[in-house]
């Protein structure tokens with residue numbers, strides 16, 4: 001018995017070191033990606049200038065630097081990179097939550113129609129003028145995302161689907177189609193031709209218009225959302241063997257489900273109302289993270305957040321430079337990478 | 352701890368599945384639940400575990416209705432092993448057993464060495480301690496069942512509900528798990544199909560078509576004439592020549608003629 005009680009404590013001391021290792025690695029990767037987002041673009045700007053700009057703006061260092069470059073870095077690229085990182089983390093963690101709660105490895109905000117619902121809500125407010133200026137676009141998006149989830153979950157349940165069953169994904173497809181059609185309908189009815197083109201571009205995912213104003217919403221919500229989900233890591237683990245098993249080990253199933261689904265809807269809604277709906281991040285990133293750190297949510301949630309953040313910043317860089325003189329919607333880039341990755345998941349899922 | 356059920360009723364789409372079942376299980380007692388397939392054993396156990404709400408009736412632990420306790424409080428007192436619970440996740444054996452500690456952990460009392468020791472001893476009890484790093488999907492049916500039992504033991508419950516804990520186990524583990532459960536001083540309810548194993552219980556309840564039609568000691572319940580009525584098979588009793596205990600032997604009714 002003495003031997004048994006000593007072994008774990010040795011392991012724990014070792015763990016303390018590796019506990020620091022992963023978070024530091026994650027933070028370093030995000031910082032490196034954001035830095036890359038600063039310097040790479042249509043005109044490449046040297047790293048030293050990026051450093052000087054940051055020092056000037058944050059510490060009033062007073063370095064001499066080309067004001068146009070400084071403007072591009074500070075007003076355009078930095079907010080854009082931060083929002084991309086927030087968005088990637090939020091979507092990836094939303095995917096983790098939905099996959100755990102529904103016990104379905106194909107669940108994510110995009111497939112389950114949350115993104116489509118958020119788009120409809122956002123368009124209703126911004127184009128059709130619902131709420132008469134009293135509610136913001138992101139509130140509309142939140143309402144749309146929640147409504148979409150309720151409809152999809154209800155349909156899946158009526159179709160006899162238990163968590164983990166294909167019904168959920170099928171219901172999600174139906175829900176996405178419905179809400180996308182509604183969005184198109186609203187646009188066709190209420191938007192001018194110019195507005196319509198702008199919205200279509202935004203719907204595919206687009207970070208072009210992102211400014212500091214958006215950072216102030218996206219970053220805190222992403223951090224808060226990921227943190228709250230992280231606090232539920234143990235509960236999410238307990239869903240491994242289903243709702244009943246989770247309840248058996250003491251998880252307040254309904255409370256956890258409502259809290260976490262609401263957070264997922266909120267994260268999706270905020271990100272959709274800023275950058276449009278971006279597919280595949282929530283679906284693919286959690287699988288990549290599981291491959292690296294395993295299925296326990298205490299590691300999976302931060303790992304997914306970090307990988308999602310890095311991935312979306314890099315995808316945004318790609319979207320900006322792949323066709324010279326033109327910016328591709330970021331949703332196109334994530335789909336081009338995500339679809340093959342998704343195929344790999346499907347094939348490996350066969351085991 | 353004492354587990355009581357008063358007038359439990361549950362129905363699916365108007366048809367009654369469990370009707371008006373009342374039982375009172377004493378602290379430390381081992382209570383067996385027998386009955387044909389579909390007689391409502393699992394449905395009753397889910398209500399006793401607080402996983403499904405009875406349409407009518409109440410379940411109490413030491414006099415307190417389950418309805419008045421949080422899931423966490425229930426889980427600290429009562430552990431339930433479902434008839435089957437599966438996953439596609441690449442979860443490891445040890446992780447699965449650690450889930451049992453969930454109800455004792457919080458932000459203020461995080462995972463400690465004590466939890467490690469409890470998990471270790473739960474794994475030892477079901478003889479799975481040499482497989483802690485195996486992935487769930489590589490386990491055999493019996494191994495999975497032992498992991499679920501270990502998970503329930505790691506909860507350190509005062510009341511243990513086991514729904515057919517031995518149906519996937521080879522004979523040595525059937526004996527081992529039942530002996531283990533008999534030795535624990537928890538209040539235990541166990542649904543069984545092997546009537547010879549039911550002799551190990553202190554008392555037995557018989558379910559038929561959703562009703563608890565008899566409750567009594569194994570000697571009172573496990574009588575050939577009674578069992579023949581319920582299960583529709585021909586039953587003989589034999590004596591074990593070693594220790595003189597009763598053994599049941601079963602034949603289809605046709606054989607009698």
Ligand SMILES: Nc1ncnc2c1ncn2[C@@H]1O[C@H](COP(=O)(O)OP(=O)(O)OP(=O)(O)O)[C@@H](O)[C@H]1O
Nearest residue numbers: 363364368386387388389390391392393394395434
């Ligand atoms: N949700 C449900 N909807 C409809 N019928 C149900 C439901 N749950 C259980 N039943 C039915 O209720 C009856 C009792 O089921 P239960 O699982 O309690 O039986 P059991 O005694 O545990 O049987 P077994 O020995 O096969 O495990 C069965 O006929 C089953 O089909």
Ligand SMILES: [Mg+2]
Nearest residue numbers: 392393434514
């Ligand atoms: Mg059963």
